[in-house]
Amino acid sequence: MHVLVFVWALSVAICAFCMENKKQVALQARTLLLDDTTYFVGALGTVKDDATALVAYEYFAPCFDSQNEKSTSNPGDLLFLALxxxxQWRLTLRPNTTATLAIASSPDMNTVDVRHGHISPAGRLHWPENRPEWRRGMTSKGRMTMYGHMHLVTHSESIDTLGNCFVAHHPDAAAWVPGSPKSPHIAKWVRFSPAEIHYVGGFGDEHFIGSVDMDLYRSVKPALDEHRAPGLYMQTN
Known part of the structure; x- marks a missing residue:
C-alpha cells in the first residue's frame, strides 16, 4: 500500500513539473496548425442519418491567422476546400451540423519533437540519447480533436487572398479551386470554426491532456522558428 501511494505521489510530482500551463497548451494547439510535418491534413468526421460516423482525410490551411489574413476576426479557424x-461535404455543410477534425504531429520517430530535442553545435535537432524509442513516436507527440462548425466563406472575406494561401499550402489543389477550368466538380471555400478542442500533448507524465481554453486559443500568437525546426512552440509579440 505504501509503495502504491509513493508511486502515485511520484507520478503527480512528475506531472506537476512537466505539464504545461493553459497558455502553453493553447499555444501548442495553435502552433500544431502551422507545423508542416502534419502536411496540413486532418481527419474530418461527421455523422450520417443512420447515426454511423463518416471520416475522411481532407486538406486544411491555417489561412485565418493574423500573419496570413490581417483583417480576420477568426484567429485559429481553418480554411477548407469543399467539393x-x-x-462527406454534403453532410458536413448541412445547417446546424457539428464537424470533428483530428490533427496529429508526424508519427515518424525520425521527426524530433522539439519539446524534447536538443540542438547540436552544428544547429541540428536531435533526440536525447537517453530517450527510449517508445517515447519518440506518435503517442509521445501532440495531437488534438477539434469540434466545431463549417461556414461558407463570403466575398467579404478576401476570397482571393484566402485561396492563394490555401494553394500555397497545397499546390495540387489549384486544379480544383472554385472557378478552375480543370475541375469537373463545383468547389466552395469553407471556414472551420472550432468551439471545443481536446488536446493530447503526449504521455501524461510529460504533457497536458484535456480541454484547451478557447479564449486563450484565440488570443495567443503562434509562430515557427524556421532556423531551428518545424513545430517549435514560441510566443510572438
Whole structure:
C-alpha cells in the first residue's frame, strides 16, 4: 500500500513539473496548425442519418491567422476546400451540423519533437540519447480533436487572398479551386470554426491532456522558428 501511494505521489510530482500551463497548451494547439510535418491534413468526421460516423482525410490551411489574413476576426479557424460532390461535404455543410477534425504531429520517430530535442553545435535537432524509442513516436507527440462548425466563406472575406494561401499550402489543389477550368466538380471555400478542442500533448507524465481554453486559443500568437525546426512552440509579440 505504501509503495502504491509513493508511486502515485511520484507520478503527480512528475506531472506537476512537466505539464504545461493553459497558455502553453493553447499555444501548442495553435502552433500544431502551422507545423508542416502534419502536411496540413486532418481527419474530418461527421455523422450520417443512420447515426454511423463518416471520416475522411481532407486538406486544411491555417489561412485565418493574423500573419496570413490581417483583417480576420477568426484567429485559429481553418480554411477548407469543399467539393459537395463528396458525401462527406454534403453532410458536413448541412445547417446546424457539428464537424470533428483530428490533427496529429508526424508519427515518424525520425521527426524530433522539439519539446524534447536538443540542438547540436552544428544547429541540428536531435533526440536525447537517453530517450527510449517508445517515447519518440506518435503517442509521445501532440495531437488534438477539434469540434466545431463549417461556414461558407463570403466575398467579404478576401476570397482571393484566402485561396492563394490555401494553394500555397497545397499546390495540387489549384486544379480544383472554385472557378478552375480543370475541375469537373463545383468547389466552395469553407471556414472551420472550432468551439471545443481536446488536446493530447503526449504521455501524461510529460504533457497536458484535456480541454484547451478557447479564449486563450484565440488570443495567443503562434509562430515557427524556421532556423531551428518545424513545430517549435514560441510566443510572438
Amino acid at each position: 459537395p460532390a463528396s458525401e
